[in-house]
Amino acid sequence: MNLYDPFVPQLINTLGQALQWLSKARVLAEQKKFDIDVLLAARLAPDQYPLVRQFQILSDGAKFTAARLAGVTPPVFEDNEKTIEEVRVRLEKTIAWLKTLEPAQFEGADTRTVTLPFAPGKGLKGIDFLARLGLPNFYFHATTAYAILRHNGVDVGKMDFLGEVPFFDV
């Protein structure tokens, strides 16, 4: 099976939904008249990464999951975002790069051996990398970012998380 479809479109979909959460955060900030950028430091526990880092790791999670399966070197994104607008740009750049990928690059990805810089001497079969590390990690950070915003009163719900689901008529 070629892992490009539906897994890469779904990474793009979720990142696009994260942009929607930022738009809803702006609505709240304007309504309550606070500086939206205070949200960057928001976290659910003192030893948890704050919101800005959740979005950076989310961006990297999507990027590296796709890159490792495709066997390509992705662009470097400096983790230097200081405003919600810069986080927006980070997510948009990630989506734009994912959109340059093509299914042909993913042929054989399911059985390819993926190695990781933080696990020297170890490998994962491509499909196991996707299903047992890449996707859970990506959704962990997506949901954590969402939860921090939700906890701070941003008007987001399940449909804002799921985004587009490709139903057809039966």
Add this chain to the structure above:
Amino acid sequence: MNLYDPFVPQLINTLGQALQWLSKARVLAEQKKFDIDVLLAARLAPDQYPLVRQFQILSDGAKFTAARLAGVTPPVFEDNEKTIEEVRVRLEKTIAWLKTLEPAQFEGADTRTVTLPFAPGKGLKGIDFLARLGLPNFYFHATTAYAILRHNGVDVGKMDFLGEVPFFDV
């Protein structure tokens, strides 16, 4: 591609990790001398489901994702848990049922049309149901349950979320 492996083992892995979070919650409750069952009502926003409901939906999410792909009718679990121990039993029953499934039941699941009671007249290709609805919804509730516990001081971290990742030596 047969969707059983690695996706069903990964559902089982994540539910097993949820059991670990409950064990860690018990450690905290004993340390701080509070009734562990107060955590069932914990939530991150007043209009969000509380922890007990997050675990019920997590159980259903795993169960229905696997059942719809396999084309089988799963057991009914009443959403009547009133204690953390009952939540534990719910998760264990879910894991036990998932372990009765076999790869042969998933042949053709990737292209099977899945229909859903809440989307009358609509269908999803099996692989799209998995990747664009089943898994994101499952991880959304797993991470939300985790986040509620984390926010309440339970000593859980990323490794407690990911659980077992099937690395091999290279």
